[in-house]
Amino acid sequence: MRVAKACRQCRSSKRKCIRSDSHGPCVQCSKRQIPCSGKLKAIRGAQLLPCHVESPNAQEDDDDGANLPEDIVIELVEHYISKIHDRPHSLFHLPTLRMSVRKGAINKALLLAICAMGSRFSASAEIRKLEHQLTEKSKRLLLADLENICLETIQTSVLVANLCAAIGNSSSEALFFRISIGMAQIMRLPLVDPGDTVVMGELKRRIWWTLYMADRWYSSGLDLPRQIIDSERSTELPMEESTFRDLSIDQLTLDTPWKPGLWAYMITLVDVFGPIQDLNHRIVQEHVEDDEIDRCAYDLSRKLDAWEKSLPADIILNEENLQRHKQKSNGGPFVALHLGFHHYSTLLYFQYLESKGTSTSTTKMFAERCKYHASSYSALLKFARENEGFKAVYPTVGHMAIVSSSVLLHTLLFGDEDKIPSARNSLNANFEALVELEHYWPSLKSMV
Structure with a gap:
């Protein structure tokens, strides 16, 4: 079989692939400001995605959108940070995340899920089109390594759940959130181990509270029972976001007074959201007297x-x-x-x-x-x-x-x-x- 010399982008658009630099993008990709697969093969050793040994399916891997050049990966990660992080979920210590991405030390499925989220905000239509491919690749890698119960697997599963929700796939959203919660419970989150740094302890808490909040959101959409009961609500709330962000990765003690962060108030607020959902569910599913509804609504309004x-x-x-x-x-x-x-x-x-x-x-x-x-x-x-x-x-x-x-x-x-x-x-x-x-x-x- 003849080896293709044109990049994937030119082959798919039936354009002539011309390159002046064997290590750079072709002329057409440069004009269109899109990633060039020809360039990706040339800089494979410099990619931020974890390196892997070339296999007979290497061309298939190139075609799934998983191999992105360094500058695009960083752009998509920053889109995720500036538009998603600390809103619907709080999963990362940003200095640790950025360092892991730059060093290529981040789990590949996790990085793909982050990039899939970030790709939706790219100015390039070609990059936005990669969202489905990035999501599917992340999902395949996640499912292939599902028995690897660790924080990165939970983080990936939460992001995949959000990506499923974004396309209206509520069943898969619930499935991946339940996988995340199950893993967190197996790991005994948010218990802090004696050797944990301040960053690790706070990260465990934030991941746990993310799941606590998600459990109250996704379960209502499919009328499912919640997996995290309110008695598990006793753990510490998240600290102030700027303090967390400024912590050094290996810091063993908090050298400033602890102060609750924005996420702490999101959690105390969502404590009221659950009962509001329960009341609305009862009104729809059961015959509840008006006086009882008014009494419950009044109690919740006071909260x-x-x-x-x-x-x-x-x-x-x-x-x-x-x-x-x-x-x-x-x-x-x-x-x-x-x-x-x-x-x-x-x-x-x-x-x-x-x-x-x-x-x-x-x-x-x-x-x-x-x-x-x-x-x-x-x-x-x-x-x-x-x-x-x-x-x-x-x-x-x-x-x-x-x-x-x-x-x-x-x-x-x-x-x-x-x-x-x-x-x-x-x-x-x-x-x-x-x-x-x-x-x-x-x-x-x-x-x-």
């Missing part, structure tokens, strides 16, 4: 109020704190925390938009709160889109924006005349956000 009142001065949502967290590179996670609060509140009060009978002062107040939180969600998301340093483009944002929009639409159709212009503006802002999010997560189109 949400207590959570908001318990926030320290530097975690309260205001302009000063937005800028403070942006300067600490925590603008996106700070916005994510408060988007979650407005969403959970909207879900609790949603049932009160329609009068079920005799209205009381409490039910009227709950209906107004629902509208307030839906509008507040829209306003905060609009701010995040219009200001640098507050990226909120993870898939769940779209789901939450749709819930907010349904409330705004109700106001537009049935609300008082003086509320209609504001509702229309907020609805338009949500629509613009959803259009942008569809660019990254096309499966949202089926939800709009």
Whole structure:
């Protein structure tokens, strides 16, 4: 068989492959600013993906999109860090992650999953097209080594679960989250071993809490029982994000006072989300008396109020704190925390938009709160889109924006005349956000 000399990109596009430098990309790939497989073979020893011995299936491996040049890998990892990390999950100590990537020491399946996430935000259409190939390769490698129970396998499984959710595959999402939780329980996370560094102990906690939060999200979509019970909630909460980020990898003791981070408040907030889901599930599946519903809703509303009142001065949502967290590179996670609060509140009060009978002062107040939180969600998301340093483009944002929009639409159709212009503006802002999010997560189109 004749050995192909043209790069894969030129072969697929039926272009003539010309290169002036045997170690560089061809002319066509340079013009199109896409990775060149000809270049990849030439620099195989310099790749950031773990090296492997050439096999008879090497050409097949090249064709699956797994072999990316160094600069593209770093770009995709940074996209993941700036747009996903510390929002729907908190899985990495960033200095450790970046060092592992640059040294080629990171697990290949894990790196592919990170790159698959990051590829959705690339300016290059060719790179964005690699997302499916990167995901499938990561998934194959993960499943082939599933008995290797370790933190990297859990991290990979969580990312694959998120990638499945991003394309609307809720069954696979649940499967990979359950694999992750099972492994974490086998490893006795988040227990810290005597020889663990501060970074390792905190990383174990963050991975555990990521799974705790995910367990409350994905289980509701398929009406599945949660795997992590509330009694396992007793472990320490995550520390302040900047402190964690600044820790040296081999540090054995924390040399600054411990302070809860944004993720700590996300966790205490999601403690209320679970019961809100349970109440809404009961309303749909069972015959629950209105008085019982109102009593439960009132109790949960008090818990949400207590959570908001318990926030320290530097975690309260205001302009000063937005800028403070942006300067600490925590603008996106700070916005994510408060988007979650407005969403959970909207879900609790949603049932009160329609009068079920005799209205009381409490039910009227709950209906107004629902509208307030839906509008507040829209306003905060609009701010995040219009200001640098507050990226909120993870898939769940779209789901939450749709819930907010349904409330705004109700106001537009049935609300008082003086509320209609504001509702229309907020609805338009949500629509613009959803259009942008569809660019990254096309499966949202089926939800709009």
